[in-house]
Amino acid sequence: MQSPWFRPRLLPVIGAALLLACPAYPAIGPDQIVLVVNKNAPEGLRIARSYMQKRQVPGHNMIEITTTRKEEIDREAYEKQIAAPVRSFLKRNDPEGNRFACLVLLSGIPLRIRASQPALRDGGMRAGRPLPKPNSIEKKAQAETGSPSQGTNPMKRGTADARDVTPRLIKPRQDASVDSELALVMEKAYPLEGWLPNRYYIGFRDKNIPGMPRNVIPVCRLDGPTEASVHRIIADSLYAERNGLAGTAYFDARWPDNGARDGSPYRRYDRAIHHTARMVKERAGMPVVIDEREALFASGQAREAALYCGWYSLGKYVDAFTWSRGAVGYHVASAECTTLKAASSTVWCRKMLEKGAAATLGPVAEPYLQSFPAPEVFFGCLIGGGSLIECYTISNPFWSWQMVLIGDPLYRPFKERDAEPGKPSRTR
DSSP, X not given: OOOSSOOGGGOOOOTTTXXXXXXXXXXXXXXXXXXXXXXXXXXXXXXXXXXXXXXXXXTTSEEEEOOOSSSEEEHXXXXXXXXXXXXXXXXXXXXXXXXXXXXXXXXXXXXXXXOSSOOOXXXXXXXXOXXXXXXXXXXXXXXXXXXXXXXXXXXXXXXXXXXXXTTTOOOOXXXXXXXXXXXXXXXXXXXXXXXXXXXXXXXXXXXXXXXXXXXXXXXXXXXXXXXXXXXXXXXXXXXXXXXXXXXXXXXXXXSOOOOOOOSOHHHHHHHHHHHHHHHHHHHSOSOEEEEOSSSOOOTTSEEEEEEEEEOOOTTOOOOOEEEEEEEXXXXXSTXXXXXXXXXXXXXXXXXXXXXXXXXEEEESSOOOGGGSXXXXXXXXXXXXXXXXXXXXXXXXXXXXXXXXXXXXXXXXXXXXXXXXXXXXXXXX
């Protein structure tokens, strides 16, 4: 499946931080997305109909499946109840694989696929690099050494880790998010254990990586704690597109960026957050706050947040924010999308959406640090005028793994940048 707009040859490197990493190509259109609705979740159908009307998505671009309303599903049920009907629809309606560019899962569809076999514990096979607890990050960063990153391009430094470790990491795990697994629904055969490299990830461009799937259709989710919250996400996305995304960009690093090039992946990701903050300050035309202390933003410190990236509070949302209409952000920790529905949960994805953010992303289980989207690419694409699904797809390293993107896939918070003199329009 060659997606009609995720074309590797159209992913130019523009500027030192890949600011305009999105393709200089017409933006994804409403006729290129397919909504997937669970018949057992009538709220999903209501959301789908409202969204299709607001975004002018053709009525036939919808698949109705029958599956559990629970947030977890086993592998066999996933294949029969979700993957099979979606695959059948795509084969009938897009046999050449050049018509549809995105699947959108509606509220009421399971979030994660349960592992069909237990994962080996540490001591069996070295299975990647799990995110540490907050009080161990600095010790890890100080203790680990390695060869310095090469070159001066900050995004090359940020993606080098994932490129280098991909061939070496084999994880005995078959659990995944439904969303990340479904992205490979048209791939004929692939291993279920561990992750698979994303051919559209900017860090893998022009790389000959063994086992890289070719038939990919990116997946997004219109979901949230309540039906009302999903309708609000859609409304706020449309509002911000019309009026511009206003507010402040907040970036929560853990240490100062002293320019050192040690081998710690934690330090490198922390520097990537610093680079992203500087890029947004230079290019987005909005105030930027960068916190480089170990402590996170405290209550009331992040007012009118429009953009956010930070770490590390595992499963414990910090109520420091008021969110602007249309706000986009994510928190880097190991379990921030384990649920969207449990009222007692304080995971970041659920709480950010409940409190007013319009788009976020996170893992349904331990993802390992190198599988998080590269912040420079994700936010660089956004402020360059890209849509949410474009920016996620070129910044997300792996499929058949743990990440979930939540929000309106067509949402372009900096859509007005297309009107800047000398910048080619990407409006259809």
